[in-house]
Amino acid sequence: xxxxxxxxxxxxxxxxxxxxxxxxxxxxxxxxxxxxxxxxxxxxxxxxxxxxxxxxxxxxxxxxxxxxxxxxxxxxxxxxxxxxxxxxxxxxxxxxxxxxxxxxxxxxxxxxxxxxxxxxxxxxxxxxxxxxxxxxxxx
Numbered sequence: 001x002x003x004x005x006x007x008x009x010x011x012x013x014x015x016x017x018x019x020x021x022x023x024x025x026x027x028x029x030x031x032x033x034x035x036x037x038x039x040x041x042x043x044x045x046x047x048x049x050x051x052x053x054x055x056x057x058x059x060x061x062x063x064x065x066x067x068x069x070x071x072x073x074x075x076x077x078x079x080x081x082x083x084x085x086x087x088x089x090x091x092x093x094x095x096x097x098x099x100x101x102x103x104x105x106x107x108x109x110x111x112x113x114x115x116x117x118x119x120x121x122x123x124x125x126x127x128x129x130x131x132x133x134x135x136x137x138x139x
Contacts, residue, residue, distance in 0.1 A: 003029060006068050006082075013066060020048050024059045025068075034072055034079035034098035072126060074098075090124075094131035103127070 006025055007017055015021075027043040028035060041056050060080055063069040070083045074095050081100070090107065091100040107125050130138075 006063075009066060009068065010062075015062065020044065020051055020055060021059055023047055024056060025063070028069060028080060028082055031081070031098075033100060034074070034081045034093065036077055036079050040080070074128075090126060092127050092129065092131075094134055095128050096130055096134035099131050099133075101131075 003022070003026055007022065010021070011017060023044045024040060027040050030043075031039070037053065037056050037060060040060075041051065041053055044051050044056065060069060060071075064071060064080075067083055069080045072079055072093065079098055081098075088106060090103045092103060093100050103125075108120070108123055
């Protein structure tokens with residue numbers, strides 16, 4: 001998702017387009033992986049030294065409510081990335097560096113018919129592990 005689209009969405013929902021908010025969003029876009037609130041804070045503080053964790057978390061909550069960011073957890077810590085809305089897909093997620101790669105097919109397709117009378121209205125599927133690069137760094 002591009003910065004301009006995200007900002008337009010925020011504006012349409014009545015949110016102010018502050019420079020700090022733009023920097024928070026841009027820092028997440030730049031990473032293109034799951035990042036922690038601490039990672040975002042460190043990045044944003046390079047330009048806005050006075051920004052606080054509260055500001056980061058408040059903006060992450062807004063962005064999450066608007067489905068702009070998606071959240072996952074590694075070892076109990078929340079990590080965030082820009083939501084993928086271009087097409088339906090799922091990810092392999094590296095627990096070390098947060099990098100993601102796309103699964104070629106939706107695993108739900110393999111489960112067709114197994115839900116019985118249960119009406120599926122949505123799903124999320126991620127597989128966690130260690131990417132090749134991080135495996136090489138451990139050797």
